[in-house]
Structures are given as C-alpha cells and as structure tokens.
Amino acid sequence: MDMFLVSKGEKRTIRWVIYGLGLLFLFPIVSAIYNSLKYEGFENYIFVFTHKINGISVLSTFWNSLQIAVGHAFFVLLVGSLAGYAFSKIEFAGKEIVYIGVLMCLAIPLVVMIVPFFYIFQNLGLYNHLLAVVCSEVAMTLPFAVLFFRNFYDSLPKELMESATIDGANVFQAFSKVYLPLARSALINLGVLCVMWSFQDFLAPLMFLTDKDLATTNVAINNLKGAFGLSPGNVGKFNAFLVVLGIPALVLFLVAQKFITQGITSGALKD
Amino acid sequence: MKAKHYSWNATAAGYLFIAPLLAVMVVFFAYGFYFLVRTGFQSTDISFHTPKYIGWDNYRLLLVDSRFFHSILNTIVFAVVSVIIGLTFGFVASIFLQFKLPGKKLFHSILFLPTIMPMALIATVIAMMLESRFGTLNTFLRFIGLDFLALQWLSDPNLAYGSIMVMSIFLIGLPIMYYVSEFPTLNTSVLEAAVLDGAGLGRMLTLILFPMLRNTHKTVILSILLGSFREFERIFLLTGGGPMNSTEIVSTYVFRQQNGGMEMGIMSAASVIVLLVAFILALLQIRFTTMKK
Incomplete structure (x- = not known):
C-alpha cells in the first residue's frame, strides 16, 4: 500500500531515490568484498583464518567479543530490571532523587571515564580481564536500562500489583511471579541492544585489554592498518580481514533486526 | 505537593532492589566524577605519583587553548x-519507504545495516575507499573520466571534515526507524484531504508531513545530538583528528590528552567540562521522556 496517492512521475522519483540510496549504501560493502578478492582471490580468506594480525587471531576475537556481549547483556538485564521495577512499583523514600541521579548519567561519553575506570580496574585487579570491558559497558548502559525498564513497568497496570498483594504475594513474589514473566519481550529487546552495543564498543576493549589473546573484533580492526599499512599489495588481505571481522555484527543484524527496532523505538532513546 | 508517607518495609524493599544498581553507580560514576574533579585542580602526570594542587589553573589554560576551543566548535x-x-x-x-516498490523490504534493511555495524568497521572501510591514490572512490572517478574530482578526501585539511560529516548519510537508519514507528499514528484522512486538494509529492513532504511529525523530529534531534556528542571512532580511525587538527572533536581531544599528553590535570578539567554538557543533555532527555508520557 502506498502512503498516499502520487502521480506516475512522482512514483518514479521515489523509486530512484530509494534505489540510489540503496546503491550508495551497498557501495562500501561491494567495494570491500571486491577488494578482498584482489591479487590472490579466495586465498585471502584462507590467509585470514590461518594467520594473525599483529598477533591477534580472528577466531579468538569472535569468542572474546561474544563473551563480553553476553556478560554485558546479562548484568544489564539483571540489575536494570530489578531497579526499574523498584522505581516503577515500590514507593520508597528518596526514590525520585535517586532515579534522577541515575538518569543524569545517560549522556556521558565513555572517553572521559577512561582514566578513572582504568584506576578502578587496576585497584579491583580487573585490568586486562574481559570483565573490565563488561563492567565499563554495564556501567555505561545501566542508566538507559533503568529508564527503559521503568517505562516498561509503568506501562503495566497497577491493578496487577494489587491483585497479587490480595493473593498474599509480597513485592519480591510480585516481581518474580507476575512482572518479570510479563517483561519477556522487553528483556529480549534490551538484551539484543546490549549485544549490539557491545559489538560496536571500541574504546573500552582498546583501553582495558592490552593482552592480544583478549582482543575483540574492533581491536583487531584497529590493528589492521598497523599490520598492513595501506599499500596496494596488501589490499586483498586487508579487505578480507575487514569482511570477516564484520561477520558477527552482520549475523546479529540478520537474526535480530526486529528486536533492535522494537527496543529503540519503545519510548526511551539512547543514541 | 503533599508529603508522602513511606512505610519502612517498602523503603527497605526498594533499596534492596536497587542495591546492585547503586553499587555500580557509586563505584564507577560517583568515584569517577570525584577522581576527575580532584585531578582537574592538580598538576600531575599519568603516574599520579606527585600531584600538586594548582587551583583553577587547568581551566584557565583550557580557556585559552585554541585547540580545545576548535574541538568544541x-x-x-x-x-x-x-x-x-x-x-x-x-x-x-x-x-x-512507505510506497510500494519492488524489493522495498530489502532496501529498508540495507538502509538500516550501517546503523547496526560497528562504527570502527564502517570507518575503516570508508577510509580505504577514500584513500586518494588507489581507493575505490578515486579509482572509480578516474575510470569515468572525472579525474579532477579525485581529491585528497582525508588528507586535505579543507576537505577532511566535510568528508567525515557527509558520512552521516550512512547513519540515517536511526531517524528512519523513529519516523517509521510514528506513521501508524498519523491521521490518514488529513493526507487524503491534502491529496484531493491537489498537493503533489513535494508539498506533501514539506507542508503536510514535516509539520505533522514535529514530535518525532524532537526524538530524532535528541538521539543524533547524543550520538554526535559520543562520537569518537569515526574521527579516530579516519583522520585521528588531523590533518592539522582540522577534524579534532572534543572526544579525540580528551583522548589525545590521555595518551600523548603528560598533563592529566588538563585532561581532567576538559573531562569535567564535557561532563557538565552531558548533564545538560541528560536533563533535556529526562524532560523529553517524561513530557511524552
């Protein structure tokens, strides 16, 4: 269905604009794939899996990125859903002040927290441990998660709480038996967003993981230039690495595009 | 507002539920802020061994640092x-995208793809493309005979920032998402009436739909402001802030102070200023989300 009636000529304009934009968007991807086959053809891809970039193996970056993403999602969902529920359904002293205090941290860029976080991780003995990246991502995402979950629980009727109380449930049981099961879709949406943000995170793994065995895909991308330079002879291998390092995010895109859209448009916004 | 009565039990339960959150906030943010504010009044190097209290000197130095001013601009x-x-x-x-086109779903996904991909990856791919001698763009331009257009996209100080900003076109996936989610709530009879009155596509876009989506524009503006404020790797990987600091933004300025600069006091003072802006943005966001309810 068309949104509204347009003339044939206008329809043609619409088609050209969308197809033109699509081609523009495909250009970098096609260019990377085309260049990845230069000089040695498919051999470049075999090279990617049998050699390391600056001592970093591609497969281990996949595994590291996945562990960080899952840890990030797990702790954000756990801590965020508990707190969001309390802010929405429990009347406690100082609630709104604490809530606003948490939300004030919504827009902080990670780059200014790098040095303080670095000291915290050194003192906790987490520096150069995947948990350091998990912790910094969790800290940066939590203000948003709290906003997200409070909005979600606010949208559930208060009568649920009343009927649960009449049935003899306390606030803890009301949470675990009534509200949490209803939050399934919210949990999935935010969980997928957490994985996406983890896959996009560049600074935290770059700064907190110097051990090459712990490098993530984005750290490997940063190392590419150093490993190959931008000389023509290496263009094939360089691009083959780029294409392969894009696979985790691409898989996420193919599997979970729907949840990402739902999560982002569900009322709260991040960036 | 009348004072609320809080029961002890509810307050205890509330704090029990938010205890993990508070732990994270105190350890990372409260301590982090304290650390930056304190260091902002000190002169110290990255080892933090012999910090010297120097009052507001770091802020004074920042105010006259043209590089910092330039990065804010x-x-x-x-x-x-x-x-x-x-x-x-x-x-x-x-x-x-709301019109019937062959392959519409596919194109919708394609426009959304760069929004999901890591910026580090996109920036590196684009850097390869824009490389002046053998990058795909200039090779292509020379191939179709437009040699004079094959410019130094990232190494010419006058061009570099423009090249980086134009890249934002690849990130329209987020605005599209916000707009599309709003369309089901639009009053279609208004659109039909406008079409009956003879409004063409151009008028529909500028005079009817653009004003109708006023609230969505606000969401889009706020989300892009937040994203731009947090932007880092696009600049870091494409130009590193160069050539001649022409593409330096606040985040790359702070990063350079952390890694190259000896003076952590100035870095911290700059970070405190960034934090203040972040608080203002957060307030805007809080007002906006509570207003919408």
Missing part, C-alpha cells in the same frame, strides 16, 4: 550537520 558543527542530514535524508527516505 567542530563538535557543534558535526552535531548540527548530522541533525540536518537526519531530518532531511532520514525523513524523506522513511516516507519513500
């Missing part, structure tokens, strides 16, 4: 250009 320009691209390209594309 660049960040603002960056944000404004990104917002304009979102409100034009994003807006138009989101509406055009």
Whole structure:
C-alpha cells in the first residue's frame, strides 16, 4: 500500500531515490568484498583464518567479543530490571532523587571515564580481564536500562500489583511471579541492544585489554592498518580481514533486526 | 505537593532492589566524577605519583587553548550537520519507504545495516575507499573520466571534515526507524484531504508531513545530538583528528590528552567540562521522556 496517492512521475522519483540510496549504501560493502578478492582471490580468506594480525587471531576475537556481549547483556538485564521495577512499583523514600541521579548519567561519553575506570580496574585487579570491558559497558548502559525498564513497568497496570498483594504475594513474589514473566519481550529487546552495543564498543576493549589473546573484533580492526599499512599489495588481505571481522555484527543484524527496532523505538532513546 | 508517607518495609524493599544498581553507580560514576574533579585542580602526570594542587589553573589554560576551543566548535558543527542530514535524508527516505516498490523490504534493511555495524568497521572501510591514490572512490572517478574530482578526501585539511560529516548519510537508519514507528499514528484522512486538494509529492513532504511529525523530529534531534556528542571512532580511525587538527572533536581531544599528553590535570578539567554538557543533555532527555508520557 502506498502512503498516499502520487502521480506516475512522482512514483518514479521515489523509486530512484530509494534505489540510489540503496546503491550508495551497498557501495562500501561491494567495494570491500571486491577488494578482498584482489591479487590472490579466495586465498585471502584462507590467509585470514590461518594467520594473525599483529598477533591477534580472528577466531579468538569472535569468542572474546561474544563473551563480553553476553556478560554485558546479562548484568544489564539483571540489575536494570530489578531497579526499574523498584522505581516503577515500590514507593520508597528518596526514590525520585535517586532515579534522577541515575538518569543524569545517560549522556556521558565513555572517553572521559577512561582514566578513572582504568584506576578502578587496576585497584579491583580487573585490568586486562574481559570483565573490565563488561563492567565499563554495564556501567555505561545501566542508566538507559533503568529508564527503559521503568517505562516498561509503568506501562503495566497497577491493578496487577494489587491483585497479587490480595493473593498474599509480597513485592519480591510480585516481581518474580507476575512482572518479570510479563517483561519477556522487553528483556529480549534490551538484551539484543546490549549485544549490539557491545559489538560496536571500541574504546573500552582498546583501553582495558592490552593482552592480544583478549582482543575483540574492533581491536583487531584497529590493528589492521598497523599490520598492513595501506599499500596496494596488501589490499586483498586487508579487505578480507575487514569482511570477516564484520561477520558477527552482520549475523546479529540478520537474526535480530526486529528486536533492535522494537527496543529503540519503545519510548526511551539512547543514541 | 503533599508529603508522602513511606512505610519502612517498602523503603527497605526498594533499596534492596536497587542495591546492585547503586553499587555500580557509586563505584564507577560517583568515584569517577570525584577522581576527575580532584585531578582537574592538580598538576600531575599519568603516574599520579606527585600531584600538586594548582587551583583553577587547568581551566584557565583550557580557556585559552585554541585547540580545545576548535574541538568544541567542530563538535557543534558535526552535531548540527548530522541533525540536518537526519531530518532531511532520514525523513524523506522513511516516507519513500512507505510506497510500494519492488524489493522495498530489502532496501529498508540495507538502509538500516550501517546503523547496526560497528562504527570502527564502517570507518575503516570508508577510509580505504577514500584513500586518494588507489581507493575505490578515486579509482572509480578516474575510470569515468572525472579525474579532477579525485581529491585528497582525508588528507586535505579543507576537505577532511566535510568528508567525515557527509558520512552521516550512512547513519540515517536511526531517524528512519523513529519516523517509521510514528506513521501508524498519523491521521490518514488529513493526507487524503491534502491529496484531493491537489498537493503533489513535494508539498506533501514539506507542508503536510514535516509539520505533522514535529514530535518525532524532537526524538530524532535528541538521539543524533547524543550520538554526535559520543562520537569518537569515526574521527579516530579516519583522520585521528588531523590533518592539522582540522577534524579534532572534543572526544579525540580528551583522548589525545590521555595518551600523548603528560598533563592529566588538563585532561581532567576538559573531562569535567564535557561532563557538565552531558548533564545538560541528560536533563533535556529526562524532560523529553517524561513530557511524552
């Protein structure tokens, strides 16, 4: 269905604009794939899996990125859903002040927290441990998660709480038996967003993981230039690495595009 | 407002539920802020062994540092250009995607793809493309005979920032998402009436739909402001802030102070200023989300 009636000529304009934009968007991807086959053809891809970039193996970056993403999602969902529920359904002293205090941290860029976080991780003995990246991502995402979950629980009727109380449930049981099961879709949406943000995170793994065995895909991308330079002879291998390092995010895109859209448009916004 | 009565039990339960959150906030943010504010009044190197209290000197130095001033200006320009691209390209594309076209779903996904991919990856791919001697763009331009257009996209100080900002076109996936999610709530009879009155596509876009989506524009603007304010790797990987600091934004300035600079006091003072801006943005966001309810 068309949104509204347009003339044939206008329809043609619409088609050209969308197809033109699509081609523009495909250009970098096609260019990377085309260049990845230069000089040695498919051999470049075999090279990617049998050699390391600056001592970093591609497969281990996949595994590291996945562990960080899952840890990030797990702790954000756990801590965020508990707190969001309390802010929405429990009347406690100082609630709104604490809530606003948490939300004030919504827009902080990670780059200014790098040095303080670095000291915290050194003192906790987490520096150069995947948990350091998990912790910094969790800290940066939590203000948003709290906003997200409070909005979600606010949208559930208060009568649920009343009927649960009449049935003899306390606030803890009301949470675990009534509200949490209803939050399934919210949990999935935010969980997928957490994985996406983890896959996009560049600074935290770059700064907190110097051990090459712990490098993530984005750290490997940063190392590419150093490993190959931008000389023509290496263009094939360089691009083959780029294409392969894009696979985790691409898989996420193919599997979970729907949840990402739902999560982002569900009322709260991040960036 | 009347004072509320809180029961002890509810307050205890409330704090029990938010205890893990509070732990994270105190350890990372409260301590982090304290650390930056304190260091902002000190002169110290990265080892933090012999910090010296110097009062407001770091802030005074920052105020006269043209590089810092320039980076703030660049960040603002960056944000404004990104917002304009979102409100034009994003807006138009989101509406055009509401028409029946062969392969529409596929193109919708393609426009959304760069939004999900890591910026580090996109920036590196684009850097390869824009490389002046053998990058795909210039090779292509020379191939079709437009040699004079094959410019030094990232190494010419006059061009580099423009190249970086134009890249925002690849990030219209987010605005599109916000607009598209709003369309089901639009009053279709208004659109039908406008079409009956003879409004063409151009008028529908500018005079009817653009004003109708006023609230969505606000969401788009706020989300792009937040994103621009947090932008880092696009600049870091494409130009590193160069050539001749022409593409420096606040985040790359702070990063350079951390890694190259000896003086952590100035870095911290700059970070405190960034934090203050972040609080203002957060307030805007809080007001906006509570207003919507």
